[in-house]
Amino acid sequence: MKPAFSVIFLTTLLGAGQGLFLALFTHQSYALFGLLPMQSDAFYGYGSVIALLLLGGGLIASFFHLGRPERAWRAASQWRTSWLSREVIALPVFMGMIFVYGVSHLSGFRPEVVTLPSGMLIDLSVVIGYIGTFLAFVLFICTGMVYACLRFLREWYSPLTVINYILMGGSSGFILAAFYAALAAPSQTYFFVGWALIITLLAFVGRIASLIRNARLKPKSTMQTAIGVKHPHIVQRSMGSMGGSFNTREFFHGKSPAFLRTIKPAFLLLAFVVPLLMLAMGTFSPSLLGLVFVLQYIGLLAERWFFFAQANHPQNLYYQTIG
Amino acid sequence: MTQLALVIDLNVCVGCHACVTSCKEWNTSGSAGPLCDENPFGADPTGTFFNRVQTFEIGQYPNSETLHFPKSCLHCEDPPCVPVCPTGASYKRKEDGIVLVDYDKCIGCKYCTWACPYGAREIDEKEKVMKKCTLCVDRIYDQSLAEIDRKPSCVKACPTSARLFGDIHDPESEISQAIREEGGYPLMPEWGTHPANHYLPRRKTKLKIHMDELERADNPLKVDGQLPKPAKGAPSMDDASAW
Numbered sequence: 001m002k003p004a005f006s007v008i009f010l011t012t013l014l015g016a017g018q019g020l021f022l023a024l025f026t027h028q029s030y031a032l033f034g035l036l037p038m039q040s041d042a043f044y045g046y047g048s049v050i051a052l053l054l055l056g057g058g059l060i061a062s063f064f065h066l067g068r069p070e071r072a073w074r075a076a077s078q079w080r081t082s083w084l085s086r087e088v089i090a091l092p093v094f095m096g097m098i099f100v101y102g103v104s105h106l107s108g109f110r111p112e113v114v115t116l117p118s119g120m121l122i123d124l125s126v127v128i129g130y131i132g133t134f135l136a137f138v139l140f141i142c143t144g145m146v147y148a149c150l151r152f153l154r155e156w157y158s159p160l161t162v163i164n165y166i167l168m169g170g171s172s173g174f175i176l177a178a179f180y181a182a183l184a185a186p187s188q189t190y191f192f193v194g195w196a197l198i199i200t201l202l203a204f205v206g207r208i209a210s211l212i213r214n215a216r217l218k219p220k221s222t223m224q225t226a227i228g229v230k231h232p233h234i235v236q237r238s239m240g241s242m243g244g245s246f247n248t249r250e251f252f253h254g255k256s257p258a259f260l261r262t263i264k265p266a267f268l269l270l271a272f273v274v275p276l277l278m279l280a281m282g283t284f285s286p287s288l289l290g291l292v293f294v295l296q297y298i299g300l301l302a303e304r305w306f307f308f309a310q311a312n313h314p315q316n317l318y319y320q321t322i323g
Numbered sequence: 324m325t326q327l328a329l330v331i332d333l334n335v336c337v338g339c340h341a342c343v344t345s346c347k348e349w350n351t352s353g354s355a356g357p358l359c360d361e362n363p364f365g366a367d368p369t370g371t372f373f374n375r376v377q378t379f380e381i382g383q384y385p386n387s388e389t390l391h392f393p394k395s396c397l398h399c400e401d402p403p404c405v406p407v408c409p410t411g412a413s414y415k416r417k418e419d420g421i422v423l424v425d426y427d428k429c430i431g432c433k434y435c436t437w438a439c440p441y442g443a444r445e446i447d448e449k450e451k452v453m454k455k456c457t458l459c460v461d462r463i464y465d466q467s468l469a470e471i472d473r474k475p476s477c478v479k480a481c482p483t484s485a486r487l488f489g490d491i492h493d494p495e496s497e498i499s500q501a502i503r504e505e506g507g508y509p510l511m512p513e514w515g516t517h518p519a520n521h522y523l524p525r526r527k528t529k530l531k532i533h534m535d536e537l538e539r540a541d542n543p544l545k546v547d548g549q550l551p552k553p554a555k556g557a558p559s560m561d562d563a564s565a566w
């Protein structure tokens with residue numbers, strides 16, 4: 001498939017935004033149970049603003065993918081059958097929930113909802129936080145399923161696609177949270193770094209697993225089934241057009257196999273190995289964590305490029321030779 | 324239930340592209356708007372087509388054959404392109420099984436093309452909506468046309484009648500019979516899309532002559548002379564006489 005930059009930015013920015021929110025609320029939940037010191041409202045509030053900015057950036061990127069963005073609202077109508085439609089609904093609902101979460105912290109409007117028998121006070125921001133956490137996972141599943149539900153694209157047709165979207169988004173978000181904490185609440189940095197290490201490691205394992213799986217795939221469709229002729233030697237002599245078509249532009253990445261072979265170790269290093277090593281060094285200055293986040297984000301962009309380029313669509317069998 | 328479809332006889336197709344041009348002509352002039360082209364007279368002409376004729380070489384020289392292969396939307400009975408559409412612009416008509424795109428609803432997200440294993444959909448790069456074969460839905464029901472013209476444009480154009488049109492759910496239709504009796508097959512059956520369009524295979528008409536067919540078994544001239552030669556006026560049917 002041809003990697004579309006709108007979708008690469010959409011999925012990576014959403015992942016970082018969702019991960020950041022999950023990181024913030026994980027911290028608040030720990031603090032609620034007294035496992036960590038509760039931070040100021042501003043910490044959670046401004047953190048939500050950053051998450052919202054990332055999600056908004058993703059939303060804007062998504063519009064560049066559409067031929068008719070002015071009709072985008074129509075995309076919410078087929079949620080019964082289409083994962084893309086479900087994603088289109090889940091994203092603004094999730095953003096709305098983060099907005100309320102952020103406002104609740106920044107305005108200090110945190111009315112008590114219930115006091116548990118143990119004496120624990122559950123206020124509005126906690127309730128919203130749990131709903132937001134649930135929605136973050138809903139959105140991850142929708143985004144992953146947009147790709148994982150296409151049975152012809154066998155490189156994507158696997159639960160690993162969804163799992164990896166969750167893990168890579170989580171890794172990116174927790175690293176960003178560590179950077180943010182190093183600036184805004186330095187005493188809490190180690191908490192986010194710890195989780196970032198665990199999630200990044202899991203993401204690394206998940207991505208390697210999907211690379212191994214994809215390397216072993218055997219194509220289901222062949223030249224023989226594509227045109228229904230039983231013969232071991234079938235060669236296309238003409239695809240029916242000389243100047244290319246939508247089918248040659250949308251489904252081929254157009255880069256050399258050598259480029260593909262280079263980008264794979266590059267993204268594995270940048271998105272996983274380098275961040276893991278840098279986080280494991282144990283010195284958490286804001287500039288170092290900022291650098292980790294940026295390097296990893298570049299790695300994730302390359303990872304997403306590869307994710308699309310590696311998927312081999314069966315329609316390509318019909319578009320091999322211009323002549 | 325009706326499921327309209329095309330059956331394409333690969334044994335007859337000569338690869339002349341008449342169906343391609345006739346399809347383009349009809350569908351670029353209709354009320355749904357043009358099928359846009361880019362650089363039509365430039366170095367890299369490209370454009371939107373519903374139908375393409377491709378050419379394949381089967382076998383290796385000198386034992387090779389050329390196969391011309393027209394390809395358009397197959398109007399799958401279980402179309403994977405429809406449920407993925409987020410807007411409902413792609414739909415399959417209940418009454419005749421035609422898969423259509425509502426150009427007024429489509430947002431041009433191209434997701435349906437990812438879900439079609441056959442590459443049958445092409446985005447119109449100027450109108451920015453998805454386009455695909457409509458089986459000439461604006462033609463086959465048009466009462467103002469003579470009945471003989473109420474067929475898809477490609478079917479009318481084919482000089483060798485390689486394209487048949489009809490209802491594959493009617494066992495008596497011409498195309499159902501052709502599929503049944505001439506080995507009609509669907510493309511990429513492995514995906515369970517149940518394409519409505521079928522293809523008839525290339526066939527070689529070979530005459531097989533056995534040795535005994537080269538000899539007149541009943542030896543009418545009696546050249547072996549074992550039976551008396553009949554008189555000239557005697558009946559001349561093989562089994563009754565020697566003439």
Ligand code: SF4
Nearest residue numbers: 396397399402404439
């Ligand atoms: S051929 Fe492709 S576009 Fe046509 S109905 Fe089947 S899946 Fe959909």
Ligand code: SF4
Nearest residue numbers: 408429430432433435
């Ligand atoms: S491109 Fe149009 S028809 Fe295709 S899935 Fe998107 S909205 Fe539906």
